[in-house]
Amino acid sequence: MSPKNKTKSREELLEQKRIAERLRYERLKKDPKKKEELREKERRKYQMEKEKGTRKLDKDMNRREHNARLEKTNMKNIVDTPNTKLQKMGDVPETRKEVVKKAIFSEILNEQLKENYAQLKTFKEKQIFGKVMSGTIVNKYKLWRNKESAISYKRIQKSARQSTLVPTAQTRLGCITSQSIKTVRKFYETDDNSRIGAGKRECITRNVVKNKKEVPSVEKFTWNFSETGHGKGAPDWVGTTCKRSADAVIAAGDDIDSLKSFVEIIQQRCPRIIIFTIDDEDI
Known part of the structure; x- marks a missing residue:
């Protein structure tokens, strides 16, 4: 029967x-x-x-x-969402089989994608695979779930919403030991490596001991420099000034007949230049 x-x-x-x-x-x-x-x-x-x-x-x-x-x-x-459509289809016996068929198809597709992803070797291939499988629709509707007679999509928490198909950046934080971290911190805390302390050029190493250059009780440094030379060039500014001063005196009609008169004229015209004369007797 x-x-x-x-x-x-x-x-x-x-x-x-x-x-x-x-x-x-x-x-x-x-x-x-x-x-x-x-x-x-x-x-x-x-x-x-x-x-x-x-x-x-x-x-x-x-x-x-x-x-x-x-x-x-x-x-x-009102336009039904995919969740509402599946719930309505799951409540009717005629359409319930179609819903189950689609759920089985999605589960098989998900397992196949995971298997293909596990066979990828390089990180570049995993990135391309993740970009192909990602999108706004995938982010909105995550996975299938059973709810009484209906099979619908479910929104889950953000921590569990991270897809296993999308590769994540790998770090070496787990491989770095605490001793290595202490060594690096100690290295950067020294004066010659610190950004706010003395530089490497301000330190002296003697017998594998590094010491910083310090001059105690010094408040001000001065530096005076003049390049020596010959002729009328700019570096020989003392000789040029003396010669031009003597030429100006001769051009005005005066005469310089001895070294003594030359020194007197230069002392009058250029009081900041100090000239010492040495006679043959003093040599």
Whole structure:
């Protein structure tokens, strides 16, 4: 004997009827001729209801009837999310098999992707694989879950939401010992390596001991430098100044007949230049 069919509840029968009616309308809309006949039939039905007074216009409705009509219209315009669609499909026996089939397909695909990812060798290949499998839709709907009779998507916590297919940056923090960290810190705390302390050029190493150059009780350093040379060039500024001063005296009509007169003229014109004379007797 064939097994008896299970008695369906009133809700299941109504849902089955709604699905069948929806599928019938979809088939009619695909045929242009039947679609036009359906529109004409709906127009005639609207005119008959309007003549009988069973269909009210907006201007003839009270506030309660108008709000009920708006609520019904808004419910029709709501687009179901994938989660809601799967829940509705899972509640109907006719479509429940299709939902289970899709869930099995997604599970098989997920296992195959994990197996392919495990066979990748280089980090570059893993990066390319992660970019191909990532996207806004994958981030929004993460995985399948069982909820009573429905199979739907689930949003999970951020810590568990990290995909195992996307490679993460690898660090060596676990390989560095505490002794190595102490050695590095001690190295940078010394004066010759510190950014705010003395530099390497300010230290002297003697017998494998490094000491910093320090001059105690010094408040100010000065440095005077003049390059020596010969001729009229800029470096020999003392000789050039003396010669030009002597030339100016001769050009004015005076005469320099001895070394003594030359020293006197230079001392008068350039008091900051000090000249010492050494005679032959002193040599």
